[in-house]
Amino acid sequence: MSLANIFDTAASAMSANTVRLNTTASNLANAESAASSIDETYRARHPVFAAVRQQVEALSFDTLDAGQTETQGVQVLGIVESDAPLQQRYEPDHPLANEEGYVFYPNVNAVEEMTNMISSSKAYQMNVEVMNSAKTMMQRLLTLGQ
Structure with a gap:
């Protein structure tokens, strides 16, 4: 891997971490x-x-021959929703409570999310x-040449 390819690899990782x-x-x-x-709950x-590994055409500065160089990086395939069960709480006085008095809350674990935030x-x-x-x-x- 050449020094120029390092920029592409690091940039793709930065983009993935932004997502x-x-x-x-x-x-x-x-x-x-x-x-x-349940259907309305986040x-x-x-x-x-x-x-990602792909072959890219590259021109050599010494000759006019085109060569093959390999670039590497990270690609975001998509964003998926968690399969973890939703939180169902009995709060009959809540304005969003259903007929049985339950309110639904997301399956977000704040500790896990903070860990993901620090890691990314x-x-x-x-x-x-x-x-x-x-x-x-x-x-x-x-x-070096100076």
Whole structure:
């Protein structure tokens, strides 16, 4: 892998972690939203990632021959809803209570979501550091000939 490909790999990881942060923020924002039925209740969402490897045409600076280079990264395949059971609480005085007095709350675990937020935030920061390190290496490589 060349130094130039490191930027593509780190950028794809940063993009994936942005999606993860956004879904986590959405889950936390809706953690205590009440509903009167199961169908109306918010369900926790989680992104699904996949590793990406693809061949890309690359031109060599020494010759006009085109070569094959491999890039790697992360791809967001989609966002899925959690299968965990919803919280059903008996609150007959709640304005959204159904006929039996139950109110439905999302299946969001705040502790798990905060862990996901910290993890994705740290992964994003790590990829920023990878890009900064690669930039520094490229700058030092350019000064070798001086």
